[in-house]
Amino acid sequence: MKLLHTALVIATLFGVGAIGAIPVTAAQPAAAQPEAPLPGPAAEAAYEATGEMIVRYEAGKADEAIAECKERGLVVKEVHGPGNLLLCGWPKEVKAVTARTELLKSKAIVYIIPNAPVSIPPLQPAGKAPLAPREAPAAAAPPALEAKSTSVSGYTGAGAPNDPFLNKLWGMSAINADKAWGCAREAKVVVAVLDTGIDYNHEDLAANMRRNPYEVPGDGLDNDGNGVVDDVFGFNTFTGGGDPMDRHGHGTHCAGTIGGVGNNGLGVVGVNWKVQLLAVKVLNDNGSGSTFGLVKGIDYAWRAGAKVMSASLGWQPGTPRALVLPVREAISRAEVAGAVFVAAAGNNYRNNNDTRPVYPASFGDPSDPDGALGNVISVAAININQQPSNFTNVGKRSVHLAAPGGEVKFDSAGAFFTDETDILSSVAATNTFGPNFKREGGGKYAYLPGTSMATPHVSGAIALVWSRPEYSGLSGREIKGLVLSKARRVDALKGLCATEAILDLGFVCAGDADPPCPPIIICPVPCPPSCAWLPPSRPKCRLFRR
Structure with a gap:
């Protein structure tokens, strides 16, 4: 409070x-x-x-x-x-x-x-009563589902993973992760989840947690001399110690989308069947944190070797840029270290981030007073029918692409609920999700909506693509440009984000290792609305294609 x-x-x-x-x-x-x-x-x-x-x-x-x-x-x-x-x-x-x-x-x-305080992007629409739990499942029928959206049915690789909830992961199908799995399942890079922490004991995450090889668990010493005691799985910015356990649930959910263990016969599968997840607890058990804490978390992550940072958090639209300058500087340090920073565009029901920025995602806007940070990717959300989610923020200049995030729904009594049209992933053993959140697997998995859920799809995709031999030599800016250039354009996103496209991993196994897609033109910042982003050719320019 x-x-x-x-x-x-x-x-x-x-x-x-x-x-x-x-x-x-x-x-x-x-x-x-x-x-x-x-x-x-x-x-x-x-x-x-x-x-x-x-x-x-x-x-x-x-x-x-x-x-x-x-x-x-x-x-x-x-x-x-x-x-x-x-x-x-x-x-x-x-x-x-x-x-x-x-x-x-x-x-x-x-x-x-x-x-200043920072938090999980809220889902509360203007004019609605606070999101309240309810006693019974939803009476309202979910939206009509498209055949391809309801299951991962397009997988054509050597064998689909045996995770029991695979057919409920419509988001993986929407981004064609199932096609990428034909040749790419493992990320060799560290992905930092800047959130409420991760339940590192979760059955579907424990094997994919990044373990600090230089730290002796439980000895009460800072064995690796990095200033944090017993940081085996990550960092807790509130205690200054190495226990990033999630007791909210949000961070664990994001982690499952990035890297729920694949083909283990349990729960879900992430974009990466195998990956190194680094838990950085920058939000407390109520989902709130601070500018200073987020800065510490970002700096810990890149110093620990993270090449991808997933940040499903932010400030409200219009928050003065001056209040979050230390965060911009920390993300810039991460860029120098070679890391990509993926951030949620926010859940303010079509807020235009071009005119009312949402930080830290808006630090990737070319109109920023100091220019866009080249390692930032701002992520909007789509629903199961591959339409813009009703809650998602937009910005044809400042938001880069969209990924699966579900839809905010209310039943006839006005109560919020989630269902199979939202994003299914892992949740912490101790969490804040009430009976209005539909669950699976005895409560170990739950459906959530939000740009928070869209963001880890992109974070996981960046990690997966970057780990392919043909792309492993690319810089952070180049890997960002590659993924954006390969996104799938849809009419529903026209004018709503820079690429007007949905994240798409269908190219990964197609043998196309050349990021630029001719014809190309060189455009100075800001980006013309008719152009899509490609890797930069020099510091003050971007490459775009028509």
Whole structure:
């Protein structure tokens, strides 16, 4: 409740909708200039709402920045070396805005912002009562289903996986994962799930968890010297320790779509039958986190070797960019390390992300003041009939492509429910999903809708394609360009996203190892609406095709 209250206060003040680190050597993106301060009372309320501020200091001036913060009565809670950040609090007698104003006079300080909350993209439509559980299954009939959408029936490889819920995974069929499985089933890269954690004991995920080979489980020591004790399966940004167990369910669901173990006779199968899943808990058991925590999670992920990051989270439309600058800088560091960052476009019922950005997904928008981050992919959602989901955000410039995400539905009594037309995947043993969420396998699997569910389809696809010998040498930007260029265009997405297309893995086994599709033209940013993205040819340009 406190985080929700914080979000509401920040939203009101900034005019938007409600809603253990050690220094390393890394390329630092150019820092933005400090934003103009709000009027006194409004600014004070903004900082009081969060109770914390993030101080971005100049590289090499950590000690000076810490000393100046303490001199002005602030309490330095944490130092995050990779981002040149301090997380500060303050006692009641200190006025946060006054301290901020004084600190910004220092040459050691670049900018200061409140530590704003971030969360799972909400599914609540405007004008509807809160999504409430109900006692009985849905009385309303699901939408009519297309034959190909109801099962994975197009598989023509050496043998379909024996996972019992395969025929319920319409999303895998929609992206032609079943065709890709004829030659590609295993991802050799690490995929970080930036979410509520992962239930690393789940029957369909345990074998695909990335295990830190340099850490001795349970000995209470930081064996690998990375600043995190016992990080066998990942990182918990709230405790600073190595237990990223999911007790919400959202992160485990996303993980199952990326890499539910294939052909094990259990549950579901992910885009990758075999993969290394890295759990990075940046959202708590209520599905909420903070700017500082997300930055720590991103930096942990690329330092741990993740080449793909899946982020089914974000801020509400119109959140000031200044509030999330440290996240942009962290994603930029991940790009320098060679990682692709896949993010949910959001569930705000056709919000146009071109005009009301949704971060972090909108950091891939070519119209961003500092230019698009080339490693970001923004993902919209489609339903089982391969139409845009009723909840999905759009943006013909800022949203890149769509993937399966289901549909938000209400029965005749106005109660929210999920069914077979949503995305089936694994859920944590301890979770927050009530009886309105349809389940399978004794409750170990559930159907959920959202761009949160669309995002891991793309994350899994990037990992699978990147692991093919013919594509393994591509850069992060190039692998992004390849997957976008191979997406399947559909009329229903015309004008709604940059590619106007659905993720499609049908090319993987087709023997086409050449990403560019002629004829091509070179277009400077921003992208003309009539063009689709291809790999960049030089830093300030993109290649597009008609």
